[in-house]
Amino acid sequence: MERxxxxxxxxxxxxxxxxxxxxxxGPGQRKRKRLAMSWGHYFGEKDHNGxxxxxxVKDExxxxxxxxxxxxxxxxxxIDNYCQAxxxxxxxxARVDAMKKYYGKGIKGKNASAIELNFEQYMTCKLDWINVDAWKCFCHWWTSDKYxxxxxxxxDARFANEDYAQQQGGSLPFCTIQQNLVYQLGPENASGLDTYRVQMAGFxxxxxxxxxxRSEKVKQRINIYCQVYHEERGEEHQPVSSELDGNVVYKAFGGLxxxxxxxxxxxxxKTEVLAAVKHKKSGISGSTNSYNAVVRENAQLRHEVTEQRGMIREQRGMIQEHRGMLKAVYEKLGMDIPEEVLSRWESQREDSELDVDCSEGSEEYEIEEEECETEDEEYRT
Incomplete structure (x- = not known):
C-alpha cells in the first residue's frame, strides 16, 4: 500500500x-517554559543546520x-493547515496512549479515555516521542484540578447534546479514508458518498x-446533498457513483x-468553488432575479466574512508565536525593539480586540520553569 x-x-x-x-x-521578565501545544511551536529553536x-517535518x-x-x-x-489541526x-x-500502555492490550481507546491515573502512574508509561522533562509536565497537567x-x-457539553456522536470514524482525513477504501474494497466502493458514510460510521x-x-444530522445532511445534486445535475445522474461535488456541497449547506x-x-x-459560485451568479438577469441575486449575494458575503474571520482566528495564533520569537531574538542581541514595530503591534492588538478573542484557555498550558523542577511529592495524589 502506498504511503x-x-x-x-x-x-x-x-x-x-x-x-x-x-x-x-515581556520586558524585564525572565523567559518561561511551556509545553508545545500548537504547530507554531514547531518553529522555535533551530538546530545546527538552521x-x-x-x-x-516539511522536508520529510x-x-x-x-x-x-x-x-x-x-x-x-x-500542509500548514493540516498540521495546525x-x-x-x-x-x-497522548494521554489515551499512556492509558493503553499502562493497562496493556486489554483496553480500548474509547475506554482508556475515560480512565484517570495519578502522577506516579502516568510517569511509568512515558511515550517514546515525548522527552522526560515534557512528559513530567504533562503528568502534572493531567493530574491538576484545572485540567x-x-x-x-x-x-458534560458533549453528552448534553442528544445527537453528539456525529462521527464514528476517528480523526482520519477524508482523503485518507478514501485511499483505504480503494485499497480494501476497490474504487467502485470508494465514491464520495461511500467515503463520507464510512467516515461518519467508522472505518x-x-x-x-x-x-x-447514528447521527440524525448526518443522515439529513446526506439526503440534502442528494436532493440538491439531482436539482443541479438531473435525475439521471446518481450521486452515489461519483466524487463529491464541491459546488453542490456549497449550495446545499449555505456556503462554508x-x-x-x-x-x-x-x-x-475553495478558490475554485467560490469562483464558480460567483460566475454563476453573474449570469442572473431580470428584475426579479436581480433582486433575488442581491439577497443571495448579501447572504454569500456574510458567509464569506464568517469564513475570513475563522481564517484570521487560525492565523492569529501563528502570529503570536512568531512575535514571541522575534522578541526573544531582540532580547538575545541586547537590543530594544524599534518603536515603529511596537507601535505596529499595538495597533494590531487594538484591531484584534474588535474580533473574538481566540486566546482563551491558552494559559492552561503555560508551565513555569520552577513547576517543572518541583519535587514529585507535591503532585502525588
Missing part, C-alpha cells in the same frame, strides 16, 4: 515534537511526495459490515461554515 500523506505527517509530528519551548514573558522542527514530507511546481505554494499551505489531536491522544475541571465541562466497523450512522465544507472538507479547492 499516505496523513500517516507521514503524523509520524513526523511525533518524532519532531519540541517538548518544552521558551516563551517571551532548521526548526517544523522545517524538518517532500522526501516522500512530489508535485508540480505551480501547485507547491497551495500544497504548502495545505493535527497537533492538538496528537497531544490529546480535570476543563475536561469535565467538555464531557473498521464498515469493513466488518456493522458500521451504522467556519471556513469548512459541510462534507468532504479538504477535498475541494
Amino acid at each position: 499516505q500523506t496523513g500517516s507521514v505527517l503524523g509520524t513526523s509530528l511525533r518524532r519532531e515534537y519540541p517538548g518544552l519551548v521558551k516563551e517571551y514573558a 532548521m526548526t522542527a517544523g522545517n524538518r 514530507f517532500w522526501s516522500f511526495f512530489t508535485t508540480q511546481e505551480e501547485d507547491m505554494e497551495e500544497l504548502d499551505k495545505n 493535527r497537533v492538538p489531536k496528537i497531544i490529546c491522544q 480535570k475541571e476543563k475536561r469535565k465541562r467538555g464531557q 473498521k466497523a464498515s469493513l466488518k459490515g456493522s458500521g451504522q450512522i 461554515k467556519h471556513g469548512r465544507f459541510a462534507m468532504g472538507n479538504g477535498v475541494f479547492k
Whole structure:
C-alpha cells in the first residue's frame, strides 16, 4: 500500500515534537517554559543546520511526495493547515496512549479515555516521542484540578447534546479514508458518498459490515446533498457513483461554515468553488432575479466574512508565536525593539480586540520553569 500523506505527517509530528519551548514573558521578565501545544511551536529553536522542527517535518514530507511546481505554494499551505489541526489531536491522544500502555492490550481507546491515573502512574508509561522533562509536565497537567475541571465541562457539553456522536470514524482525513477504501474494497466502493458514510460510521466497523450512522444530522445532511445534486445535475445522474461535488456541497449547506465544507472538507479547492459560485451568479438577469441575486449575494458575503474571520482566528495564533520569537531574538542581541514595530503591534492588538478573542484557555498550558523542577511529592495524589 502506498504511503499516505496523513500517516507521514503524523509520524513526523511525533518524532519532531519540541517538548518544552521558551516563551517571551515581556520586558524585564525572565523567559518561561511551556509545553508545545500548537504547530507554531514547531518553529522555535533551530538546530545546527538552521532548521526548526517544523522545517524538518516539511522536508520529510517532500522526501516522500512530489508535485508540480505551480501547485507547491497551495500544497504548502495545505500542509500548514493540516498540521495546525493535527497537533492538538496528537497531544490529546497522548494521554489515551499512556492509558493503553499502562493497562496493556486489554483496553480500548474509547475506554482508556475515560480512565484517570495519578502522577506516579502516568510517569511509568512515558511515550517514546515525548522527552522526560515534557512528559513530567504533562503528568502534572493531567493530574491538576484545572485540567480535570476543563475536561469535565467538555464531557458534560458533549453528552448534553442528544445527537453528539456525529462521527464514528476517528480523526482520519477524508482523503485518507478514501485511499483505504480503494485499497480494501476497490474504487467502485470508494465514491464520495461511500467515503463520507464510512467516515461518519467508522472505518473498521464498515469493513466488518456493522458500521451504522447514528447521527440524525448526518443522515439529513446526506439526503440534502442528494436532493440538491439531482436539482443541479438531473435525475439521471446518481450521486452515489461519483466524487463529491464541491459546488453542490456549497449550495446545499449555505456556503462554508467556519471556513469548512459541510462534507468532504479538504477535498475541494475553495478558490475554485467560490469562483464558480460567483460566475454563476453573474449570469442572473431580470428584475426579479436581480433582486433575488442581491439577497443571495448579501447572504454569500456574510458567509464569506464568517469564513475570513475563522481564517484570521487560525492565523492569529501563528502570529503570536512568531512575535514571541522575534522578541526573544531582540532580547538575545541586547537590543530594544524599534518603536515603529511596537507601535505596529499595538495597533494590531487594538484591531484584534474588535474580533473574538481566540486566546482563551491558552494559559492552561503555560508551565513555569520552577513547576517543572518541583519535587514529585507535591503532585502525588
